[in-house]
Amino acid sequence: MTFFEPHRYRYLWVATDADEYELPVAVCDSQKELADVLGVSVGFVSQAVNGYHDKHFAYNIYKIKK
Numbered sequence: 145m146t147f148f149e150p151h152r153y154r155y156l157w158v159a160t161d162a163d164e165y166e167l168p169v170a171v172c173d174s175q176k177e178l179a180d181v182l183g184v185s186v187g188f189v190s191q192a193v194n195g196y197h198d199k200h201f202a203y204n205i206y207k208i209k210k
Contacts, residue, residue: 158172158178
């Protein structure tokens, strides 16, 4: 019998540099964890994923389905 980890984390939250190379800065399992790493609020991360953040922010934020 195998035991599976619950589907708690279905997405990867990725922050990349906002330059032409887009190198990853942080890869996290949760939105809150990424917000803590970047020093911003969870709401800001949510807005950034939806394209509503300031274009002068130092990172691009993506939500990637596992």
